Amino acid sequence: MAEREQKRKPRPETEEEVVEDVPAGSESGDALKAELDDLLDEIDDVLETNAEDFVKSYIQKGGQ
């Protein structure tokens, strides 16, 4: 099975493309960490205060 799977993987140039052209927003190393830090700063700002009550009070009736 492992051999059969091997054939199904994308062509090498496609894999390269994945590395070069990762989805927007992805960067490497320090830039990525700085971006995540900024993001976490923002989350700290907007995250619901009193998380415990917020989570407890989120009760939905069942649906489809």
Place this chain on the structure above:
Amino acid sequence: MAVNKIVGIETEYGIMVRGSADWNPVSASSLLINSYVGSDVGSVEDRTAPVAWDFIDESPGADARDALAPEFAMPPEVETHLVNAVLTNGARYYVDHAHPELSTPECRDALSLVLFDRAADLILADSMIAAADALPPGQEVVIYKDNSDRKGNSYGCHENYLLDRNLPFGQIIGLATTHFVTRQIYTGSGKVGSELPGFTARDVPYQLTQRAEHFEEEVGLETTLKRPIVNTRDEPHADSNKYRRLHVIAGDANMSQTATLLKVGTSSILFAMLEDGAYDMPILLDQPVDTMHAVSHDLSLKAPLTLDDGSTATAIEIQWRLLEQARSWADRHGLEAVGEECGKLVFERWERVLAGLESDPKSVAPWVDWLAKQRLLEGFMDRHGCDWDDSRLRALDLQYHDLRPAKSLAARAGLEQLVSDDDARVATTEPPADTRAFFRGRCLQKFADNIVAANWDSIVFDVGEDPLRRVPMLEPNRGTASHVAAILEESASVAELLDKLGA
């Protein structure tokens, strides 16, 4: 032969009234929708007079298995007394059970659907603003695009696919089951903890999907209890001699546009392949329900899944095999059925997302909700030195799905946009040009005062004299801009329009 894969999504949203200890979800949902329909939030000049939904053709109890249906299966109920509006973009906006629900207009392909799904997000966001005016100070209706309250209650994001009636339902079941179970690796929206009896948060601190744990059966008609992976509702909302509408209840609502594209696009491609008789190497899972749960619980993506021949394969491997067969189908049959440009984009993203999940899952976080959310959760844990049992992580998990722009964490998670919000804003009031939704939407824009009721496959007009005139729309590929735009443009009155249509 593959028919055009016209698609739509129905999303049931989570709802809360903040600042009130005593609120009712049905009233809050009604208030939300009525406020939107009656308001001009979003600078919409002519959203629509609140035209009522016409229930005459609703039969959600019809079962695709015909006489095989279990005698005691519980068909879904149609709740005709609740708020129901038809919008000028061709969508239906209504209260279902205890949730606001929006069904997109019929879309010609998955990329068009991404646009109208994003338009739906904007409509819900506008609705929250409009509803605020009707509530006492300090109260606010808040909408979450998720599928679970994490306490055992689930509500759905249903997909609909137009299929050839000649395709036997039995053939659909095998492929649909295998795909719905394994596509979870890129369609999951992520959930902190587990709702499955016998599993604790220690066993499952985080999982791929919101919905998987709420499925208990392989095939069935139910949607609210004992949910089946393959739903057998046989209600085509179209010519039933020609078409079937496959009603899919097994997916998560996605914040990631790429996830929506892939969820609907890969499924469209695989069903078209099946219709063309090109599913040459069927893959069947041994225990689909348990496997669905196992895939959702497996953050490593490496769990071996047992197939019916006793061999094993990972979800990624199974997806590669489906992708390979789909490519072979596309080489022989072309992509017309799924939309030429859209089909190419889906194949490209499908391949890259599988390659990314295999080599470096974090690299596809901008496309995959559960990975984008996991990045936020793990970053938060690192920063604050907390563990999975911290309630702030559960708050973060919920707030990822908050549709208020100022509060949405998904909007901050670095997800790639496939459609612009400017285009989505237009799509909140303008119908798609390339399905029958165009006729519905344009008629509502121009002749709302003369429309008594509308539904998926007909519009009832009042031309000022008895009797009312029902215009059937049983062909989803007709009523497009190229068919009726000129006639609609030229008609000064409904009577003239009906004359020109020969109705």
